[in-house]
Amino acid sequence: MSRSAHPAGPRHADVLPEGHYSAPPTDLNVLDHKVWAQTVGRGEDGVVTVGGVPVTRLAEEFGTPVYIMDEADFRARARAWRTAFGADADVFYAGKAFLSRAVVRWLEEEGLNLDVCSGGELATALSAGMAPERIAFHGNNKSVAEITRAVEAGVGRIVLDSFQEIVRVAHIAQSLGKRQKVQIRITVGVEAHTHEFIATAHEDQKFGIPLAGGQAAEAVRRALHLDGLELIGIHSHIGSQIFDMSGFEVAAHRVVGLLKDIRDEHGVELPEIDLGGGLGIAYTSDDDPREPHEIAKALGEIVGRECEAARLRTPRISVEPGRAVVGPTAFTLYEVGTVKPLEGLRTYVSVDGGMSDNIRTALYDAEYSVALVSRASDAEPMLVRVVGKHCESGDIVVKDAFLPADLAPGDLIAVPATGAYCRSMASNYNHVLRPPVVAVKDGEARVIVRRETEEDLLRLDVG
Ligand SMILES: *Cc1c(COP(=O)(O)O)cnc(C)c1O
Numbered sequence: 297m298s299r300s301a302h303p304a305g306p307r308h309a310d311v312l313p314e315g316h317y318s319a320p321p322t323d324l325n326v327l328d329h330k331v332w333a334q335t336v337g338r339g340e341d342g343v344v345t346v347g348g349v350p351v352t353r354l355a356e357e358f359g360t361p362v363y364i365m366d367e368a369d370f371r372a373r374a375r376a377w378r379t380a381f382g383a384d385a386d387v388f389y390a391g392k393a394f395l396s397r398a399v400v401r402w403l404e405e406e407g408l409n410l411d412v413c414s415g416g417e418l419a420t421a422l423s424a425g426m427a428p429e430r431i432a433f434h435g436n437n438k439s440v441a442e443i444t445r446a447v448e449a450g451v452g453r454i455v456l457d458s459f460q461e462i463v464r465v466a467h468i469a470q471s472l473g474k475r476q477k478v479q480i481r482i483t484v485g486v487e488a489h490t491h492e493f494i495a496t497a498h499e500d501q502k503f504g505i506p507l508a509g510g511q512a513a514e515a516v517r518r519a520l521h522l523d524g525l526e527l528i529g530i531h532s533h534i535g536s537q538i539f540d541m542s543g544f545e546v547a548a549h550r551v552v553g554l555l556k557d558i559r560d561e562h563g564v565e566l567p568e569i570d571l572g573g574g575l576g577i578a579y580t581s582d583d584d585p586r587e588p589h590e591i592a593k594a595l596g597e598i599v600g601r602e603c604e605a606a607r608l609r610t611p612r613i614s615v616e617p618g619r620a621v622v623g624p625t626a627f628t629l630y631e632v633g634t635v636k637p638l639e640g641l642r643t644y645v646s647v648d649g650g651m652s653d654n655i656r657t658a659l660y661d662a663e664y665s666v667a668l669v670s671r672a673s674d675a676e677p678m679l680v681r682v683v684g685k686h687c688e689s690g691d692i693v694v695k696d697a698f699l700p701a702d703l704a705p706g707d708l709i710a711v712p713a714t715g716a717y718c719r720s721m722a723s724n725y726n727h728v729l730r731p732p733v734v735a736v737k738d739g740e741a742r743v744i745v746r747r748e749t750e751e752d753l754l755r756l757d758v759g
Pocket residue numbers: 390392393411434533535536537572573574575616617618619620716
C-alpha cells in the first residue's frame with residue numbers, strides 16, 4: 297500500500313493528505329473480482345447487478361443498509377475448499393465469521409463441517425439440522441451448560457483449551473455415560489497476521505495450552521487417562537488474514553513434533569491434526585490471497601514431509617476457514633446521506649449504517665474498498681472517507697478510497713468483502729437496527745436474516 301499523489305485528488309485540495317491508499321484506479325466503474333463476489337457486474341445502464349438482480353431493486357425492496365450475499369459464490373467457495381482437501385481431510389467452516397440457518401444448510405449440501413464456539417452458534421447449527429457429528433465445539437471458556445448441551449447433542453469433537461476444561465469435559469461426559477471425542481488446542485509459539493508471522497518463545501495469549509515448558513505434553517497425559525475422553529488429535533490456530541504459508545509450516549512442524557513425543561511416551565499415534573483457519577482474502581486490489589487448492593497442496597506436503605521424518609502415519613488433516621469462505625461472498629449496500637468536502641483534507645461521505653454493521657475498521661484498522669453501484673460515472677476520482685451515522689468520530693467504514701467526484705446524496709455505494717465478521721459482530725449502538733442479510737441467486741433475492749425492528753429492541757427492554 298503506497299501513498300501516492302494524484303492530480304485528480306480530492307476536490308478543493310492540491311495535495312493529498314496522509315493515508316494508506318493506492319493510486320485511484322484508472323476507471324472507477326470497473327469492479328475488480330478479487331474483492332467482488334463472482335456474479336457481481338455492472339450492467340449497460342451502469343447499475344451493478346448481483347446474481348442477475350440490480351442493486352437498485354435490492355435497495356428498493358429490502359432497504360439500506362443491507363448485506364447482500366451471492367449464494368452461488370458462497371457455494372462455489374465452499375465447494376472449492378471441499379474439493380481441494382479431498383476425502384482424506386475435513387473442512388470445518390468457522391461459524392463465528394457468519395452463521396445463519398441458510399448458511400448451515402449450504403454447508404451441509406456442499407460437504408463442509410462446522411465450528412461453533414458458543415451455545416448460540418450450536419443452537420443455530422442444530423436448529424438447521426446440522427448432523428451433530430459434523431460439529432466441532434471451540435472456545436476458551438465454554439460454560440458447563442454449553443459443554444453439557446454439546447455432549448448430549450453428540451458433537452463430533454470438543455476442542456479443549458485449558459487444564460480445567462480437560463477435567464470439566466471428562467466429568468460431564470462421564471456423568472452422561474459418554475466418551476467424548478476431543479482435541480487439545482495448543483499454542484505453538486507462532487503468531488501470524490496478514491503478510492508476516494512471528495515465532496516467539498512463549499505465547500502470551502488466552503487461547504490454548506503452550507507447547508513450551510512441556511505443558512501441552514502434560515495436557516495430553518491427563519486427557520489420555522480420563523475415561524470420559526477420547527483424545528483424537530491436536531489443534532493449532534495461528535492467526536487471521538494470513539497470506540504467508542511459512543507460519544503454517546512452523547506450526548505443522550511443531551504439532552507433528554508433539555505427535556512424535558506422544559507416540560514415544562504413550563505408544564499412541566493420534567489420528568488427527570487440525571491446523572485452524574486464518575487464511576486471508578482480498579479486501580482491496582492490493583491483496584493477493586492463495587487459492588484453496590494451493591493451500592491444500594502446501595499443507596499436505598508440509599504435514600506429509602514432517603510425518604515421514606518422524607516415522608509417523610500421516611494423520612487426517614482438518615482446516616477451519618471462516619473468512620476465506622464467506623468474506624468475499626457479500627457486500628454491504630448503503631445509501632449516501634451527505635457528502636462533506638473538507639478543504640485541503642478529504643471528503644467525508646456519510647452512509648446510513650456504520651460501525652454497528654462493520655466494526656472491523658474501528659476495531660482493527662481494517663482496509664476496505666468501495667464503489668458507486670447505482671450508476672456509472674465518468675467524473676474524476678475524489679479521495680473519500682466513508683463514515684457511518686454513529687456518535688463516534690472513529691465510526692469509519694472505509695478509511696481512504698476513491699469515489700467519483702459527482703457523488704451525491706441518494707447514490708448507492710457498496711463495500712465488498714463484508715461477508716465475514718460484519719453481521720456477526722454487528723451491534724445496536726445508538727439503538728441502530730441491525731441490517732438484514734439477503735441472499736441472491738439466479739435472479740432471485742430472499743431474506744435469510746431479517747432486519748431488526750424497533751419492536752425487537754423494545755422487546756428486550758422490560759424495565
Ligand atoms: C477464528 C477462528 C477460525 C477462523 O478464522 P478465519 O480467519 O475466519 O479463517 C478458525 N479456527 C479457530 C479456532 C478460530 O478461532
